Amino acid sequence: MAPSAQSGPKPPVHFSSSLTIAELAVLTGAHHISIHSESVIHPRARLDSLAGRVTIGRRCVVHERAMIGGSASSGLTSARSSVASPGVLSPTAAVAGSGGEASQSATPQSVTLGDYVTVEVGATIEAGGTAVGDGTVVGVGARVGAGAVVGKHCTLTPQSVVSPGEVVPDFTVVLANGMRRTDRRGMTELKNKGLARQIEVLRRLISSKPAKFA
């Protein structure tokens, strides 16, 4: 088994009892991470609440190496550099400090995922008031910039980019070459049902270890 990838402070978490979280998922940061009912976190998914709160809605699926939160500069290096930064050297100090900071900085630097959101392998969602609407699929290796607001039922195709601060309207399909179009298929109910079935299966296949993060 690979060594624990836990680096940096352990964040305070708020888990629903019906959540499935793999043992190899990585949670770091100082702010609250809350995950609502029936969501699935795959191994090696990374949730970083160092900059602000991370909220994940109902029936979301976060795949391998997806990065949710973390500083806007660079997804993977942020967690490492944060360890070296002063003020968060010890986990206890960071948690104690977060109580005071949370009131000002939690909201502007947060990440919020709606319900039925799928974050595919290696996708990055940067912190900074970022919001992803219900039913949206963030494709493999896609990147949602800091402060971007992605609407409901959007599809970000693999390796597409939503730039920081951008507002993407509901039902938009974002293509990797920068083009956009609107999804008029009206498949949202069907997609949600399919996702619910997928979660049912994943709950049986992935052994959940929420106690590791509590």
Add this chain to the structure above:
Amino acid sequence: MSSRRPPRGEYIETDTGNKVARKATLVGTQNIMLGGKTVIQPDAIIRGDLVRTIHPSSQSGGNAAPQNNTAISIGRYCFLSRNCCLRPPGRLYKGAFTYMPLRMGDHVFIGAGSVVQAASIGSHVHIGAGSVIGEFAIIKDYVRILDGTVVPPNMVIPSFSIVAGQPARVIGEVPEGGHEAFELRDLYKTVGNNPQPAPH
């Protein structure tokens, strides 16, 4: 230099010649089949735990033979680069969701950071770095996929194709006599706990 066998190398070398990095993430190892002489580099992820949950035979009795639970089967001389991710494709089948096995032939190279969710990959396939292979894609033999290609779900790539773009398109054909370039025997020797220099 004095000890013949170093206590902890970067790779675990099995009797069948597989070289698996200690830092690779293999989930559900009992469902992963390695054909031998396969290299798995650090930080690669293989999801063997996503097994098929619906079996076609299960409706008719189903107690004839022990069910084959292989989620990912990999042939000989395959090379999985750093940060790549192999996971079985999943879909709705007769109203229920199930994962399907991912099969790979021999001499398959998977570039760094690629995500593979294909249904099957033939032999002598080269997948460039940063590529995304969509769910249930079928890749035949002697295919070269260039760096950063996004192969859409369910695409079938015929033999001897060169594929690139987002979404992927067949942009050319593997030239006559270009088949030796797919051989990974020499590459296999250049990694491991006592790597050999690449021959010229």
